[in-house]
Amino acid sequence: MTFVADNPLATPLTRHLPLAAGLLLAFVAVPAFASDYVIEAILLPFLALSLAGLGLNLLTGYTGQVSLGSAAFMAVGAFAAFNLEHRIDWLPLPVSILLAGLTAAAVGLVFGLPSLRLRGFYLAVSTLAAQFFVQWALTKFGWFSNYSASGIISAPSLHVFGISLDGTAGRYLFALSTTALITLFVHRLVISPIGANLIAVRDNETAARVIGVPVLRTKLAVFALSSAIIGIAGAIWAFAYLRTVEPAGFNLDRSFQILFIVIIGGLATVRGAFLGAALIVIFPLLLSRFTGLAFDGVADAGVLKLIERIFFGAVIIAFLIAEPNGLSAILSRITRRFTR
Template sequence: MTITALTPAPINVPLAGASIAGVLVVAFGIVPFVGTGYLFEAILTPFLALSLAALGLNLLTGYAGQVSLGSAAFMAVGAFAAYNFNLRIPELPFLASLVLAGVTAAAVGLVFGLPSLRLRGFYLAVSTLAAQFFVQWALTKFSWFSNGSPSGVINAPPLTVFGLDLGSPVGRYLFSLSVVTVLTIVAVRLVRSQTGRNFIAIRDQETAARIIGVPVLRTKLVAFAVSSFFIGVAGVLWAFAYLRTVEPAGFNLDRSFQILFIIIIGGLASIRGAFFGAAFIVVFPLVLSRAGQAVFGGVFDSGVLEMSQRIVLGALIIVFLIAEPAGLAALLDRLKTRLVGAWAGR
């Protein structure tokens, strides 16, 4: 049975096919040849990893309506799982380690998603927050995960796929871009499928969804598993392609809130929103940092400037959410509609 009647809000999907093709042509065919090392390492690679993590959380929170504050924990599970698969089974291809890391994160997500069968809203958010503290505790308590490293910080192994060394900034960027592209296509197909419609039905009205035959319990667990898989793979990209170290500190509670802010800023239940929000979170602090150094560099020390940047960023996020609670995706859609209307009225 379909549930179209329970989905008054349309599913936001990426831009038209021609626009997507154009973006991919630029991303794969032009940027690698004209971009600088700073662009790849400080902007594009973290942007891609955070976009994928936000995409995973948006499937769970935006589409399925299940609030989670443990995203960084699932990123950590993915990163450490990939490291240990690579270490313990040397003959295993890295892409296989990547997929198995995502599966491991999905299994952990299933465990921590079990409370969603009884809890909702704030109480569910608190229960998922337990995943954050438990995973960080386990990774620091048991040295096996970090191969006995006294500090718990380990260098990520070389990034090699099909015999190709992707350790350069361009190579890590292209690898991240390829993974994010494939998983974004999977996400688009998922939200357009019956499973995606089931997600939205549970989000909009769980009782009505159960009455018309939607398998609520199974759908919730599927949402947690799929979301955790995406976030776990994003953790691998964050550790192997961006940080190039695997450490619990790279996946702290701040990272979970950062991913949550990304989907709120970009737009809930929007594939594009994950990318818009990640771009805002990655680029805007860099702009603030450069502006602060240029204007107040000789007056205040770096600590004061960094704290000021956080305050300004937080204030702007609040103002933006008041002005446009539906996120950047809705704002850009409205702007596009106005431009088209203005052009048609000429």
């Protein structure tokens, strides 16, 4: 709710110009000019992880419910989309993806139930149950992976309305449109009064309950919505990026990675998920180039990998001490300096 325009010069046109330019770049320029390597190795994982981060940010950043089960919901989304595509031939891809999101929402709702009684660390530990249970169930019951001997299945071919999306650009556009639509949805949600309810639950649950914010309903709805978004991110991760579906890719490491994306990017901001995901995806690539150049011949590949990890960890710690509000806060400070 805004009562006074924060900046009289920022008309709708100038305010939305950077976003419009970015979308134009992403939808038109990238597919036309970017190399396959950039799309396959950077942009596809970036989009999938951004979307997962966005989903988790709704839950953790806005509503204050810490979850360590994100990868499980990604797995649910990926496997649900695979089974829908595989078993129901005629289902259009967007519908499968939507239904996969709904499946993840249902699972998220079940694992969200403890949030009605548990808070903070205790809730985080209870979401670990989702992480372990889902991975176990997907490995244990062959039906989920269509009884594939290795447990690794290749993703079905992607097409919408008869147009094949199997090429690099096609998969990129599929991931980009899905991410853009969901981001718009989340943006509209968090600026609405419902978004204020989420923050009220996070900031002071007791006060929220006493003044009549529907705390329990809000928590469950956010668990479902967040899981649905993360599930769709899982489907994109498997279908568009990896082109394979396997439970092992959705382990606890992935859950932590998504949590780091949200924390580094900036809790309770929409763009934070994108900034965090960009850092998490691009930084290791740059780092491996750098260590490759600096320590070439000095250390073997295993040691290089270790150096990378140590450096990455150190950067995260330094970063959180210097700016606990994440990359989003840094970006705000920079833009404010330039617009003044």
